Amino acid sequence: MTLQFPFEHTYAALPANFFARVAPTPVASPRLVKLNRGLAVQLGLDPDQLATPEGAEILSGKRLPEGADPIAMAYAGHQFGHFVPQLGDGRAILLGEIIDRDGVRRDIQLKGSGPTPFSRRGDGRAALGPVLREYIVSEAMFRLGIPTTRSLAAVISGEGVMRETMLPGAVLTRVASSHIRVGTFQFFAARGDTDGVRRLADHAIGRHYPELAQADRPYHALLDAVIARQADLVARWLLVGFIHGVMNTDNTSISGETIDYGPCAFMDEYNPAKVFSSIDEMGRYAYGNQPRIALWNLTRLAECLLPLFSDDKDKAIEQAQFALGEFAEKFTAAYQAGLRAKIGLFTKADGDEALVQDLLDAMTSNQADFTLTFRRLGDVALDADNDEAVRGLFINPTTFDEWAARWRQRTALEPQTPEERREAMHRVNPAFIPRNHRVEAVIQAAMNHDDYAPFEELLTVLSKPFEEQPSFAAYADPPEADQRVTQTFCGT
Template sequence: MTVHFPFQNSYSALPDSFFARVAPTPVAAPRLIKLNRPLAVQLGLDPDLLETPEGAEILAGKTVPDGADPIAMAYAGHQFGQFVPQLGDGRAILLGEVIDRDGVRRDIQLKGSGPTPFSRRGDGRAALGPVLREYIVSEAMYALGIPTTRSLAAVVTGEHVIRETALPGAVLTRVASSHIRVGTFQFFAVRRDTDAIRRLADHVIARHYPELSGTERPYHALLAGVVARQAELVARWLLVGFIHGVMNTDNSSISGETIDYGPCAFMDAYNPAQVFSSIDEMGRYAYANQPRIALWNLTRLAECLLPLFGEEQDKAVEQAQEILGAFPETFSKAYQAGLRKKVGLFTERDGDEALIQDLLDAMAKNQADFTLTFRRLGDAAGDPAADDARAEFMDPAAFDEWARRWRERLAAEPQSAAERQTAMNAVNPIFIPRNHRVEAVIQAAVNNDDYAPFEELVKVLARPYEDQPDYAAYADPPLPDQRVLQTFCGT
């Protein structure tokens, strides 16, 4: 049998200015190293056929499947605050779209599939390390319950790419609700192409916000919808200690999914100013800055949509500012609600925010591990004798003082201790993609062609909220000599 993709290509039916038609560049000897079988089934694909040599050739870009309409999407973007009028898919090619089993339209894209007209003198290829990192982290984010792009497959190409040294080449098959970004709107706004902006906005509404079709002011409602989704998205990833790394406007998805996992990382010790990305020299995208940056990016989207708001510029600006003004409250509501759940508070009372902030302040001062502190609070909530959480603090007395007030507050909650612990464990993961674990996996694969550590890590991270005694070591923070201080983009 032949591998079949039931493509329906709506984006490539838009005007030619939206993309460049370009086929993937064939590779020498593709070899499948990982297929996400459950995701393949969800997409209506046959995982057994995808695991054949024919499937590997498609997933590496060596063969273009029937029905595909390969394109590289055009977009612009603010990169670390500096506007670049033309970026686009420089090493990614969208094969097409499929309708999954839930009726959701999903892009299937190859990353590392060769040069495009947007490659900016790059080779269009990807090294194995960044492909494995994106596979691991994107699937971990999915398991954590955070809207995200997904990874369908990773393939080695049988060729090398040249970065600082020669590295194994690889291709990632990425799945997304779409790859439309704030930067996609900016591409047309800087060219003053209002017709294209309207066409793009209509496409986005039909694809991602169909409930807005036919409303009196659909473009205002579109901005409001994107603002709400982005506010909730950033709140959710802050609650698990995630740092995006490159929150540029070209990495800000209109659908409300986390996209692009280059130099991303999860915090070990809690530090609001934490930065890992080697290219974020000024800390623009530090952990605590991410809500502010999300609003900044959304303001750039609002600027693009202004021509669709009406001919009166001042009135359009006022309306956009009002919509953007909803971001802080939407974010704060989602973030504070998530924090209350993390500490076992399922009702609201005056003083809750201050109590939780006191914990965060003590964690920062005492270099407490973000993930384990909250997870072990669940144990302490279930058993007053459990004191593992205090061991995360350099000065355990700082935890004791806070825990006394916390227990007084818990006494006013209606749940039993067992119910509270279960509820807390459902929102406080024990397993995250620890940076040192991800790096160890990459080194084993790159240096020794050994994918067993990768397979095991992916397996553990698929159940982040469950105790897995056989893999308990994966919950441990790094030893001093294992700490990863910087992460890299990989392009």
């Protein structure tokens, strides 16, 4: 039976300079290693059919499904602050769009499916390791409740890809509400193509913010909406200790989803200056810099939209600056509300920000584990006899004791019971995150031994991050000294 993908192609209907038509390059012998069956059902696809050899051929790009109109999208971008006027999908090909069961339009894209006109001397392929990393982390982010692209499938290509050494190749099928980036707007703005910027803005409004189409100033409203979503997204990242690693403008989605999981990582011990990406030598995209960089990226988007704001450049700049000025307030509101929830506060009071910041400062100086400190704090809220579980995370436990005394004074002002406080804290403080040493162990087992049992087990654990899972308790533990992962790497 032929697989049915009810594709639509609104992006491919835009002018020809928005993309390049290109078919995936067939791979040698595709083998499905993971299918996201729940996501397939959500997309209205038959998971049993996708799990067949024919399905593996489609999910690897060896065979095109009926109705596909494969394209590589054009975009530009600032990479580590340096502008590149043409980037584009160098190893990703968009097959088409599907309306899911909730009525949401989703892109179906193959990542690692061969070279495109935007590959810039690259091979257009992906190694198995980065494909598994993106599958694990993107699905973990989804379960953590953070807006994200998702992974439908991972397929071994049956071919090697050359990086520093020869590595097994793979293809990821990625699902996104769209792949429109800040860099997509920059592609047209850099060419002085105001009509292209306008067409793209109209498309983005229609796809992501249809309620803005009737606004008095729809392009201003678009910028406002993207700012709001980015402020909320980055706040959510910080609240779970996530470091994106490459917050280039071409990796900043205007839909407000986390996109492009390259050298990303989750912190173990808390440190605002923490960097994992091997290519971020100056710490531009360190954990604590992410809000500042998000605003920087949004400023680049605002620059692209200036011609749509007003023919008077000074007036347009003033309007853009006003919009950008809202970012700090929106981010701070989302971040501080999240931090209050993490320490079990149900109300807002003077001194709360200082109380939380003092805890974070103490965690930094004591190298306390970010995830475990907040998770175990919920148990401390239930019973003071549980203090030792958090004290033991601090080099100097009395630092926690001093903070905890103030915290208890603050929580005593609220009527919630200890049980209610613990339950609320455990709803927002995960027990399980994709710890770097666990992700690395999974990748090594797959690459060196063709063993996917660790991969499957890790996905099982991460599918319920807020639940106690006694049989998998070890997955909550931070790494031992010899297990630490200090650098993560880009898939290219």
